[in-house]
Amino acid sequence: MRPGFAARLRDLRSGRASLIVDLGSDIGSRDWLRGAATCLALCLSALALSPGGETEAPVPAPLSDAQWEEARALSYAPLAFGGDTGRRMAATKAVEALTETPERPRIDLNATLGRGDTLADVLRRSGVSRAEADQVASLIGGAIDLSDIKAGIGLNVTLGRREARNMPRPLESLAFRARFDLKLAVARQNGALTLERTVIAVDNTPLRVQGVVGSSLYKSARAAGVPGSAIQSFLRAVDAHVSVGSLGANDRFDMVIEHRRAETGETETGQLLYAGLDRAKGKDLQLLQWTQGGKAQWFEASGVGQTSGLLQRPVPGAVSSNFGARRHPILGYTRMHKGLDFRAGHGTPILAAADGRVTRAGWAGGYGRQVRLNHDGGLGTSYSHMSRISVKPGQSVRRGQVIGYVGSTGLSTGPHLHYEMYRGGVAVNPASVKFTTRAQLRGGELANFRARLRSLLATPVGGAQIAQKTP
Numbered sequence: 001m002r003p004g005f006a007a008r009l010r011d012l013r014s015g016r017a018s019l020i021v022d023l024g025s026d027i028g029s030r031d032w033l034r035g036a037a038t039c040l041a042l043c044l045s046a047l048a049l050s051p052g053g054e055t056e057a058p059v060p061a062p063l064s065d066a067q068w069e070e071a072r073a074l075s076y077a078p079l080a081f082g083g084d085t086g087r088r089m090a091a092t093k094a095v096e097a098l099t100e101t102p103e104r105p106r107i108d109l110n111a112t113l114g115r116g117d118t119l120a121d122v123l124r125r126s127g128v129s130r131a132e133a134d135q136v137a138s139l140i141g142g143a144i145d146l147s148d149i150k151a152g153i154g155l156n157v158t159l160g161r162r163e164a165r166n167m168p169r170p171l172e173s174l175a176f177r178a179r180f181d182l183k184l185a186v187a188r189q190n191g192a193l194t195l196e197r198t199v200i201a202v203d204n205t206p207l208r209v210q211g212v213v214g215s216s217l218y219k220s221a222r223a224a225g226v227p228g229s230a231i232q233s234f235l236r237a238v239d240a241h242v243s244v245g246s247l248g249a250n251d252r253f254d255m256v257i258e259h260r261r262a263e264t265g266e267t268e269t270g271q272l273l274y275a276g277l278d279r280a281k282g283k284d285l286q287l288l289q290w291t292q293g294g295k296a297q298w299f300e301a302s303g304v305g306q307t308s309g310l311l312q313r314p315v316p317g318a319v320s321s322n323f324g325a326r327r328h329p330i331l332g333y334t335r336m337h338k339g340l341d342f343r344a345g346h347g348t349p350i351l352a353a354a355d356g357r358v359t360r361a362g363w364a365g366g367y368g369r370q371v372r373l374n375h376d377g378g379l380g381t382s383y384s385h386m387s388r389i390s391v392k393p394g395q396s397v398r399r400g401q402v403i404g405y406v407g408s409t410g411l412s413t414g415p416h417l418h419y420e421m422y423r424g425g426v427a428v429n430p431a432s433v434k435f436t437t438r439a440q441l442r443g444g445e446l447a448n449f450r451a452r453l454r455s456l457l458a459t460p461v462g463g464a465q466i467a468q469k470t471p
């Protein structure tokens, strides 16, 4: 029976009737002859199909020295070495010099108001004459307070045709967003500069975001669209009342944040106005930002303000080692631990515990990078093992000001803050030093405060609601 095509293919594949044969074995057998014939046939066909004759690659003639110099002068290499040939590619006779180049009739440009810049500075930089820049600045100064214009805003400047080349171009128009709610335009009409104000309608409804704390309040709030700075304010406000570490996954946060929407579509997010906690266990918290005596601070719903005079916690972390005798983790023997160790990640900002003056800022042996502050009442504090110091000796610092960042310099097993406190130069237990005075709102102010709180809490929830899985 004739084998089918598939069977023959199988035979070929398996090598039983293959054209491809191992020519090293069974020399002289039928299979070997077939294989040798195949090999020969393939070699012959390759020869037969190869293009006849020889293909020659042109070999360039070697350059003479003069030709080589010429070629090199035209290449990039001399430029890279700073034009070492001394050649200059001059224009040929085919190029005719113009007696006068035409000038653009007008120039449109965008200028940016830098930090520390005045409006007149930017205009002068853009090519406006000093007299005109001052004139425009005073024109705008008559409409708004020039210091209200924030650094970073862009100005659209149009300069017109000038009469001669040795004089500045006249300002044709200037337009910019002077404030979030105001656009200003200066235009030249019949030779004189006039100012046009365009008020942009702004909706000031604050943004309210609520959510479940979940595994991390920071992450949950970020996921709900709260800006990082507002979350930091929230944590700082809440920290004075409850330990942030004690928040449960089912606790809910409630934030009201300053928010402005312009009719032109831009939004601007400002400060945190209200911080609320709805706790599964433990007391709920309602904090409202309120300005009393020119100083903004957080007040509880009852009208009780922040404890002031109390020392600021230098970092938010937990205390990992207390004041007293302990076995030193590196030196191995028992000695006095003259401060508190705060657990904190590398790079966490360290805040001054109270207003004071920097007495030293630098390396202090086993303490690593250290900052020492002197405060009123013979009190002093020191902050050690910092990764980075951001104050200088002699500088005054405010309570809560960042003076450096957590690190692990000096004799330290890992990033933490070693915090010491001195009274009359003697180390004392920082946990024992407390001053407590609290502001209390009364009467009409308390009524206003309550009304403000009610109105903020009437804000509809605007942020994306998040459904956080609870562990």
Ligand SMILES: [Zn+2]
Pocket (backbone or CB within 6 Å): 321, 337, 339, 340, 341, 417, 418, 419
């Ligand atoms: Zn320590």
